[in-house]
Amino acid sequence: MKFKIIEVPKIEDPRGNLSVIEKDVIPFPIKRVYFIYDIPTGAERGGHTHKHQKSVLFAVNGSFDVILNDGDQSYLISLNTPNKGLFIPNGYWRELKNFSSGAVCLVISSDEYDENDYIRDYDVFISELKNKYP
Numbered sequence: 125m126k127f128k129i130i131e132v133p134k135i136e137d138p139r140g141n142l143s144v145i146e147k148d149v150i151p152f153p154i155k156r157v158y159f160i161y162d163i164p165t166g167a168e169r170g171g172h173t174h175k176h177q178k179s180v181l182f183a184v185n186g187s188f189d190v191i192l193n194d195g196d197q198s199y200l201i202s203l204n205t206p207n208k209g210l211f212i213p214n215g216y217w218r219e220l221k222n223f224s225s226g227a228v229c230l231v232i233s234s235d236e237y238d239e240n241d242y243i244r245d246y247d248v249f250i251s252e253l254k255n256k257y258p
């Protein structure tokens with residue numbers, strides 16, 4: 125499975141725009157939603173892969189870059205549009221950087237939080253787990 129951009133509807137209105145994330149546009153049953161905010165200038169997040177968990181990331185305010193690595197190649201995806209999210213299957217190493225001022229990262233997740241699902245050592249990801257959790 126490959127990462128991809130998921131666009132959700134934008135209902136435009138002179139009072140402001142409204143976007144809705146309905147379960148059918150997310151390619152897995154939703155188990156958890158969390159968000160990252162008040163991110164200091166220069167901070168970087170991520171630096172891990174998930175064995176099983178899938179996620180969709182939205183920049184609901186501001187912008188940031190996501191660097192994905194499948195063990196062979198790196199991909200840089202800039203998120204800067206509130207209604208366009210990034211679907212990340214399990215097995216991709218991810219790093220989040222270049223957060224703009226006021227950026228908010230909303231994450232839709234396929235699983236509850238479980239630290240055992242994380243691989244936070246890049247060498248372990250490359251040497252042992254590449255292609256194991258496609």
Ligand code: T46
Nearest residue numbers: 156158160169170171174179181218220229231236237
């Ligand atoms: C991801 C990016 C975008 C919890 O207790 N519950 C949770 O649901 C989460 C996500 C984290 N935590 C704890 C675990 C750590 O003690 O919060 C602390 C920070 O977590 P972490 O260092 O994993 O945060 P990020 O921003 O590097 O990564 C998180 C997600 O873990 C990750 O899956 O894709 O946000």
